[in-house]
Amino acid sequence: MDPRRAARTVIDPKVRQVGFFTPAVPPQRSQSVTVAVDGGGSPSPPMSDLSAASNSLSPVMIPPPRHVSVPVAVPAPLSPLRRESLTSLPVGSYNPSESLLGTSPLLSPSSRMDGSEFTEDVSPSAWGGRGGSAKVASSFPGSGGEMMAMKAGSGNTFQPKSSLTTASVVKMPPGVSVKNKGASVESPHERDGGPGAKPKEKMSKAERRALQEEQRAAKAAAKAAGEGRKPTSAAASAGAEQGKTAKPSSQKKDTAQVTGNVATQDKKGVDRPPEKDRKKEVPPPRMQFDDKSRVEKAKRRAVVNQSEARNIVELFRHLPQYIHGTQLPDLESKFFQLDPMHPSVYKVGLQYLAGDISGGNNRCISMLLAFRDAIRDYSTPPEKTLIRDLTAKISSYVSFLIECRSLSISMGNAIKFIKNRIAKLPLTLSESEAKSSLQSDIDHFINVKIILADKVIVSHAVTKIRDGDVLLTYGFSCVVEMILLSAHELGKQFRVVIVDSRPKLEGQKLLRRLVGKGLRCTYTHVNAISYIMHEVTRVFLGASSVLSNGTVYSRVGAACVAMVAHAFRVPVLICCEAYKFHERVQLDSICFNELGDPDVISEVPGRADLNHLYNWADNENLQLLNLTYDAMPSDYVSVIVTDYGMIKSQKIR
């Protein structure tokens, strides 16, 4: 334990662990609690300021757990711990979305209460539901202790690099939760793998090696104890491996890593040390990884087939690589074979994959409607309780959706909401009552948090538009479209400049709609932003999410627009519903993002003569990077318009 703890002091920018965790110790509540408590007292490792959060040695108690940073099974109800005593461990079903996104934004006391309410509820029920050890185990892998510790911290919402782990967390939870169903033996493995993987990033080489030895020993023991736990082994192997030198093997790792549910955080985290080690030529003990059968099993589990990613950009290795490829026809053919998947969910997943549905609100609404259908058609299997089983089902749907396309933050918050509602169902309700209550909850969420919120935002934002204004917007945001149309209907005279960017060219959609309604529009690409900015009076941008330090997370390119607007002293208004807020803190666009299809960059549709990047994948020195989101610092934002009113971006908390 100690070497592991010391090891964690090294901060690895790629993988961050927030909070305390007890890697090899079986997750016991009291222990983790004490760990958390103790952790506060220990001296912080030299390097850390950020790692303070992630390090068990840091004296800083970790802020509200909800987060992402929890590598594995982060118990959903972090806030209770934070708020109250550390009595109830949030061990509970690990919901990917929850871990991913934490509780909903806490702008107002009421919403805060809701958030905590939800999380609180989930935890006890989750805990009780799945059986203690399994749950605990699953929730702990790598981050149980952290959770506790995090809860102990109060009010400190700064999670330095939690976002980094989000990507891996996304993969992990589905795997974990799916696996949980009865893999109690797994947990030690996972825990080993998880914590092992996480801190790996931060440890020095020697420490990593030491850790690996321990893990290998543990795994060997665990393997003897329980065979056939592919996820565990995958996790374990991910955890165990280090610095493989051969590129093919690293690619294989990536493949395995990416292969859906099993791709746990560990793998991702592990990827980094292997890379580093590879460069340093440390012979990695990769015994499990070499075990082809495990990798194959992992691949088979995945619903969506992932092909190997090509020419991965170093800096973005921690993100799930884009392996879209030819999955669509593949999935389509499987439509009638996928028994566990509800058809609406499957359909929505395919639509995400194909890019038919895009945009935070759209994706969230379509996902919620699909879940509502699924709940409507759901019937509890015999000898299972509705709460637990339905939560598990939702988790499996979520993991499928993740395979199709990474969750957006709005979706994550919505998923958390659903799981909270499910967990809060009184046990006395009959199945049909419970189902109808859930369905009405979903409807209520959509109506209040999205549709009504949009109306409020429009009414606030429209007051900021005056006659003679030239408004600039970037890409396509449904809220901004509503604002512009509403202002136009009110008779205000203004011009709109739509700035667009390749490869998605979402602005064209907005252009068509506005011109159809009679607004005067100018259309340009983002290269001309500094040229056009001098005549602009206001900039309206949408957002995928607003983080707790005021950073706005939105479509790639929006940060550029905001920066140029700031330089020209043009006010920037961000229009974002409150349900999209997130407690994460993100300082750059690298630690958490989504990678898109690199092929789209290499070609310009309609210009076959621009084929210089044909066969770019063959060139070892060439890597194409297609980011989907970027993070805009709060300094560039003048005001954020939400359904709670207009607030300064630094006041999001």
Added chain:
Amino acid sequence: MALSAVIRTSEATTMMELEIELKRASDALKSSDLTSISLSAGCDLFMRYVTRTKALEYEDFDAAKTRLMERGEKFGELSLRARKTIAMLCQDFIFDGCTILVHGFSRVVLEVLKMAATNRKLFRVFCTEGRPDSTGIRLSNELAKLGIHSKLLIDSAVAYAMDEVDMVFFGADGVVESGGIINMMGTYQTALVAHSMNKPVYVAAECYKFARLYPLDQKDLAPALRPIDFGVKVPPGVEVETSARDYTPPQYLTLLFTDIGVLTPSVVSDELIKLYL
């Protein structure tokens, strides 16, 4: 004051009616001077302050009405007492031998200086002329009566004199959500100069002046126009900028002295939320 009189004289028999009457009265007040932010903010706050008693369940309507009246009058007293509170808070910031630059004529600032003089502090005051309202002349008159040494500057001499100045004091017509202030024309200029020369800028404002506005730039305010007399006839075809007030963004203000305490501009929105909730 007027609004509490409305409560007293109202004959409403239910809370709703009373509220409606109050609302009508406050609207009437507001419409009498469309441009005054402090008036409308004050009215809004009064309404909220008073109607908070609705949360209390009163069986007897008359008892509730009495309570409301009490609260209404209390609000009136509070605003009068606010100036004294603010003046007391400011005393620590005025040291012996300091030079204070004041722009505009604010009774709160006057109260501050009065109290400092009473406390036998030695300081001098630079008053900007404050065209077109001649606020500088009025202020230096008052200061002379108090025996405070004062010097008049024309508005353009602010940057010239800023070297000798130790701090700048403003009142405020309104304090907005971003933490900035709306005040007489020329405030923004003075604040900019002071900021660039690293002189602290203090604002003295009662808390009822906090308004739920969020101006993004100078033109985002409701226009308040005031004709300017240039002394000579303005040639035809020449426009005159007649706006009477400007918006000073929060980054140029150091501290706000209010009756709820000494605040930094960033805290204002939190306080506003507390007030208005």
